[in-house]
Amino acid sequence: MRSDGAPTLHHDDLNRLRWRCTRRAFLELDLLLGEFLDQRFNGLTEEQARAFAVLADLDDHELWPLVNGSQTCDDPQQAAVLAMLRESRENPA
């Protein structure tokens, strides 16, 4: 972890995450997760980065309702990341 709390993923881990964010079953999630990774991931705390990785590992039919807001998420870290994910599209960096 960096001194400012931001995630310090190794090249291999980041690229693995990138592949799992941008080669999904749903085009919608390819687009959303890929852009978030490029534009916002570096601003996450270590805990938020872990929460993002957990979300990225969900099946698309589990993740999409959480992303589009038709279902809510009980985990506070994941809920925070989901809110940032939605906000990143509504107000692009």
Next chain:
Amino acid sequence: MSYSNIAVRKFDAVIVGAGGAGLRAAIQLSESGLKVAVLSKVFPTRSHTVAAQGGVSASLGNSEPDHWTWHMYDTVKGSDWLGDQDAIEFMCRKAPEVVVELEHFGMPFDRTDEGKIYQRPFGGHMSNFGEKPVRRACAAADRTGHAMLHALYQRNVRARTQFFVEWMALDLIRDAEGHVLGVSALEMETGEVSIFHAKATIFATGGAGRIFASSTNAFINTGDGLGMAARAGIPLEDMEFWQFHPTGVAGAGVLITEGVRGEGGILRNASGERFMERYAPNAKDLASRDVVSRAMTTEINEGRGCGPNKDFVLLDITHLPPETIMKRLPGIREISIQFAGVDPIKAPIPVVPTCHYQMGGIPTNYKGQVVVPVGDEPNVPVPGFYAAGECACASVHGANRLGTNSLLDLLVFGKASGETVVEDLKQMPAEHRSLPADAIERTRERLERLDARSGGESEYETRLALQRVMQAHCGVFRFKDKLAEGVEKILEVEQRVGKVAIKDKSKVWNTARVEALELDNLIEVAKATMISANARLESRGAHVRDDAPDTAERPNGRNDTEWLKHTLWSRDGNSLAYKPVKLEPLTVESIALKTRSY
């Protein structure tokens, strides 16, 4: 990086792709006791089959009388008579069997009150040879593909199928006699290349919808199987035929359903004109998909498109009360905000006709064997090579696919290819044929090119250029001059693909390398599509040309005298050949040619 010590892994069969077709084929092989490897770029339940919503068709007759011959008629008509009637009969006859089998695998189909599989109506599904609509689509809510893939995956786990997840197949291996002996493949986690040496190779790699700038296809659909086949000298069949949807979000491809226009949505050009009034004075914005798509393309081509590049039109619902939008179109508002960056209550949504499904592919017969012309015989099986699903062309979809036949295609031809492999292997010697000395050469050359080049074209920019050329020159409505120009432009893009350089030279999880390797496949599909479309001088099904209009002599612009034939594009010299459509079914009378109208 050295590619001198390549590991060789021996299997009875290797399947490339773990979507519906690959998983269905794998069940057949594993349950027969064969040693099977399934390679996939992603975890199997992340395959694009998951995105299929509509259903799978089968004439079960659970809600009202239905018959496979009626299903066959609808499919032949949908194909605009370009589908092979032997394969279509085979698929429609097998449909009830594979659907019930899937139910027994644990597929949670929706049920009737009596506990039978519930069936819903769907566009183009008719009873009694086109008489009236019939309920033929079997579904699991709006998650049919997802439920299907999970059922098939679990069955494979039970059968102990061996999966190689996050492996990318790179090239087909053939010997001097043309036998297919497996594939080379890259393990992303290590960067190591292996040979999968097999007696039988089944491609089930899905479609290549990412050749278009606007596509509903997920990023994974890069036509890997088609690229590998083309580089190994296998022609691609009927690649000019692609299904489009009129309203995808410009720049993203995410679908905006027809329901928006049903609620009062209006299509406008750059000057704000409701242009559909000129093209369809009565139906206006509610005209059929093809009419709307053609009108949109004409507006864009004639300079009345919107935005800095004048390359989209607007779908306007700002005149609707906000409460109506919030109540009836909440999902569409969400998609528009997320993917177009506009709240449709305040501003119109940028939309373009969007690629959805690939009808052509690797030529096969109804048994799943890949077939090529040899001498005067147009359909000679390639020993050891099979294909199924969207990457294959059996051809059951011909010039246009009937809704819900895509999932059926996966089940029927996934199973058929597996059954054929089981039978063919019984005739083969116990020992594998020897690998040729140059088995890995094509792969080595591609990888070493990327390793060695320090400067050149950007993969991202080149992929974008490819997609823009395809969208502008070979979209839903096609024009003679645009196509001819498109051929030149796509060949220029091919030159750029050959010069792509990547900065990251690492081995482990080098996604830049994988994306450059995907681009090698996309360019083969793009060339096949553009060159085949430029050559077919008629309109048929999804291939609609401005210079082949609807006339009394040639309804819908179709020209059966000269063009009732399949296209075969070969990579070598970008040459084209043609072969006859199989108009004779297996056991019933041929469905005679007539004008396709609904």
